[in-house]
Amino acid sequence: MQDLLIKNGKVLIYQDEDMIIEEKDILVQNGKIAKIEKDIEPYENIMMPEKNSTPKLKEMSIQIQKNIKDEIKIIDATNHIIMPGLINTHAHIPMSIFRETTEGCKLYEWLQDKIWPIEAKLNEEDIYWASMLSYVEMIATGTTCVNDHYFMTESIRKATKDAGVRTVLTRVLMDTDGKDAGKQRINEFQELYETREKDNDLITYTVSPHSLYTCSDDCLQEAVKLAKLYELPVHVHFLESIDEIQDIQKQHGKPAIEVLKQYFEGIHTILAHGVKLMNKEVETLKAMDCGIAHNPVSNLRLGCKIANTTKYLQNGINVAIGTDGQGSGSNLDMFEAMRIACLIQGGIHENEERINAKDGIKMATINGAKLLGLDDKIGSIEIGKDADIILVNIEEKLDNITMLPNLNLIANLVYNTTGKNVDTTIVKGNILMENRKIKHIDVGKVIEKCKEIVNRLY
Numbered sequence: 001m002q003d004l005l006i007k008n009g010k011v012l013i014y015q016d017e018d019m020i021i022e023e024k025d026i027l028v029q030n031g032k033i034a035k036i037e038k039d040i041e042p043y044e045n046i047m048m049p050e051k052n053s054t055p056k057l058k059e060m061s062i063q064i065q066k067n068i069k070d071e072i073k074i075i076d077a078t079n080h081i082i083m084p085g086l087i088n089t090h091a092h093i094p095m096s097i098f099r100e101t102t103e104g105c106k107l108y109e110w111l112q113d114k115i116w117p118i119e120a121k122l123n124e125e126d127i128y129w130a131s132m133l134s135y136v137e138m139i140a141t142g143t144t145c146v147n148d149h150y151f152m153t154e155s156i157r158k159a160t161k162d163a164g165v166r167t168v169l170t171r172v173l174m175d176t177d178g179k180d181a182g183k184q185r186i187n188e189f190q191e192l193y194e195t196r197e198k199d200n201d202l203i204t205y206t207v208s209p210h211s212l213y214t215c216s217d218d219c220l221q222e223a224v225k226l227a228k229l230y231e232l233p234v235h236v237h238f239l240e241s242i243d244e245i246q247d248i249q250k251q252h253g254k255p256a257i258e259v260l261k262q263y264f265e266g267i268h269t270i271l272a273h274g275v276k277l278m279n280k281e282v283e284t285l286k287a288m289d290c291g292i293a294h295n296p297v298s299n300l301r302l303g304c305k306i307a308n309t310t311k312y313l314q315n316g317i318n319v320a321i322g323t324d325g326q327g328s329g330s331n332l333d334m335f336e337a338m339r340i341a342c343l344i345q346g347g348i349h350e351n352e353e354r355i356n357a358k359d360g361i362k363m364a365t366i367n368g369a370k371l372l373g374l375d376d377k378i379g380s381i382e383i384g385k386d387a388d389i390i391l392v393n394i395e396e397k398l399d400n401i402t403m404l405p406n407l408n409l410i411a412n413l414v415y416n417t418t419g420k421n422v423d424t425t426i427v428k429g430n431i432l433m434e435n436r437k438i439k440h441i442d443v444g445k446v447i448e449k450c451k452e453i454v455n456r457l458y
């Protein structure tokens with residue numbers, strides 16, 4: 001793997017609980033951040049040939065310099081913010097082909113009338129290409145890690161490897177449509193997990209019941225067993241909409257929070273949404289090993305109201321950001337999700353302290369890493385962590401007109417930046433996009449294939 005030296009950029013660094021932006025260079029060796037300093041020289045240890053060296057020595061010295069130059073790539077980050085790659089903690093990767101099918105629908109209507117009938121017609125190849133379309137979108141908008149929640153995962157896994165984006169995979173479990181179907185899904189998850197490549201640390205796994213209302217007690221019990229057996233986190237939709245509250249009560253004979261506690265206490269649990277948390281639920285979650293994947297765009301789009309993330313964070317509950325699938329979340333642009341996550345808190349906290357831009361950035365980076373159990377590797381620019389890094393263009397030019405005159409870089413990242421301002425996306429030292437060019441994926445072919453799928457399905 002080629003080493004990288006990212007020079008002349010403004011680096012977003014976490015300092016204790018705060019964050020700062022400083023002009024520094026970053027050296028990436030073997031996919032990891034090796035140095036963050038001012039003026040790192042790429043060839044500092046190379047002996048230059050002296051004037052009176054023999055021709056042979058001169059030639060050797062030139063050859064050594066050439067070899068080192070081949071091994072290190074220099075990226076000029078002048079007029080760029082260098083920040084940790086964004087971490088999308090809740091998505092349904094193949095749902096690119098459901099983009100904008102939700103107009104005017106409530107959650108249940110949309111799932112039952114528009115999503116589930118079409119999902120039943122999807123084949124493995126559809127899932128692969130639909131996933132590739134999402135991966136292109138992620139790379140192009142600065143997402144370097146995603147937490148998936150879907151099925152036909154073998155095809156998603158193939159796309160994950162081709163795309164190079166760090167991914168948490170699963171095979172979603174549910175059984176309210178039949179016990180046999182439920183067992184089949186559990187078998188598929190086990191098969192998926194047992195056939196993982198153990199040396200590929202860009203792919204990790206969760207055990208993922210769809211929700212408490214689509215899983216019987218038996219199904220949740222099985223999920224707990226698998227999570228304990230494989231020592232994996234759980235990823236589940238939880239209290240996304242008002243209808244769910246009654247359905248969980250009907251399915252399990254007790255309130256949602258009690259079902260959650262009964263099964264998942266002691267297991268690290270990623271709760272997608274958590275819109276409907278009252279004080280009592282917040283108190284219970286505080287004592288559990290869990291956090292919220294907050295999906296502001298999807299929640300607003302489906303009329304699920306606004307999660308009080310300010311309150312959750314004030315109570316010490318980890319909150320990260322997700323986009324949900326494009327069906328309800330519109331797109332995978334984590335900058336948009338971050339901006340809306342911050343803005344909507346003003347709609348429920350009148351004249352009160354609420355989350356700010358720095359909280360938004362943390363939610364989209366380090367909090368996400370913690371939620372996925374990956375904070376020893378990603379989520380911040382720190383020596384020893386993997387180089388999951390993006391470069392955001394802040395040059396004073398027409399494309400960046402909404403940022404100018406660049407008075408507050410951190411606030412600009414949240415309120416005036418979109419994924420389209422990301423020039424370069426790097427995962428574990430691999431450049432997936434440079435100067436907005438993606439070379440390892442045939443983007444035209446991906447778009448064409450997805451058009452064919454959509455023409456067949458709709």
Ligand SMILES: [Zn+2]
Binds near residue numbers: 090091149237324
């Ligand atoms: Zn979801």
